Amino acid sequence: MDDNGVGKKVLPVTSVTNGEGKFARDDLFCLPIQIVNVCFIGKKGAKDWVLVDAGMPNSAEMIIKEAESLYGTDVAPKAIILTHGHFDHIGAIVELVEHWKSPVYAHSLEMPYLTGIKDYPKPDPTVEGGMVAKMSGMFPNKGINLDNHVHQLPADGSIPDLPDWEWVHTPGHTPGHISLFRKSDKALLAGDAFVTVKQEDLYKVITQEKEFSGPPRYLTTDWPAAKKSVQTLEQLHPTVAITGHGVFVEGNELAEGLRNLSDNFDSIAKPDYGKYVDGKDTQ
Numbered sequence: 001m002d003d004n005g006v007g008k009k010v011l012p013v014t015s016v017t018n019g020e021g022k023f024a025r026d027d028l029f030c031l032p033i034q035i036v037n038v039c040f041i042g043k044k045g046a047k048d049w050v051l052v053d054a055g056m057p058n059s060a061e062m063i064i065k066e067a068e069s070l071y072g073t074d075v076a077p078k079a080i081i082l083t084h085g086h087f088d089h090i091g092a093i094v095e096l097v098e099h100w101k102s103p104v105y106a107h108s109l110e111m112p113y114l115t116g117i118k119d120y121p122k123p124d125p126t127v128e129g130g131m132v133a134k135m136s137g138m139f140p141n142k143g144i145n146l147d148n149h150v151h152q153l154p155a156d157g158s159i160p161d162l163p164d165w166e167w168v169h170t171p172g173h174t175p176g177h178i179s180l181f182r183k184s185d186k187a188l189l190a191g192d193a194f195v196t197v198k199q200e201d202l203y204k205v206i207t208q209e210k211e212f213s214g215p216p217r218y219l220t221t222d223w224p225a226a227k228k229s230v231q232t233l234e235q236l237h238p239t240v241a242i243t244g245h246g247v248f249v250e251g252n253e254l255a256e257g258l259r260n261l262s263d264n265f266d267s268i269a270k271p272d273y274g275k276y277v278d279g280k281d282t283q
Helices: 060-071 093-100 108-114 131-138 202-207 223-234 251-263
Strands: 022-025 028-033 036-041 050-052 079-081 104-106 150-152 165-169 178-182 187-191 240-243
Touching (some): 022 240, 028 240, 036 060, 036 240, 060 093, 104 108, 108 150, 131 202, 240 251
Parallel strands (some): 050 079, 079 104
Antiparallel strands (some): 028 036, 036 050, 178 187
């Protein structure tokens, strides 16, 4: 396996919630790592659990420590599901796979970025937003090579080792971005399809000021698809949502915030300018 240096990149940005994990439901645990969330699916003490996303570079030790606290030592996840392959969601994946030997699953359209075939389009530091957007030029965009450790998710929407869950294709931020949804209680793991912090604004990222926002602008290349994805998730009427960035939300606050974002996506989420806004430049 080769992470193309992604796992060695240290970013000097963190938030006030770093390391303060919380249960959104009795089997949904959200762990903020610097500026991104990873999710553990499984009740405390369970022997069958699944990890969703793999955090920032150099975060393997934190993720493993939290897993051992929740599930005990030497209890590996049945699987690691990736919502997408951007650096802040796969930062520790190589170390985690080497430690746990767990299979990794992602959408077929993400596979080229996870098997060393393609790099992601470069971040856009010119996009409308704030200081994090301006800093994004330093964010790695290289693909990684997980070799035969990564597998395509089943085309029927099912998720291995998560029989109560389904994956929903929510492209825009990346071609193969997915969200995870459980019909029984309408729990949603949205990845970066939408987030609950203005991810381009450094102050808001640090303070984790709650705000319904679209996918992080500096790495989003297909805005029409991103809009449709938000509309798709709103139609699921989730009762709780853990997003890739920001605090989890639930109840009426989630319903109203997601409806407003869906209805007013162009004015809230889509930037006024940036090299990917018009869809002409995708590199």
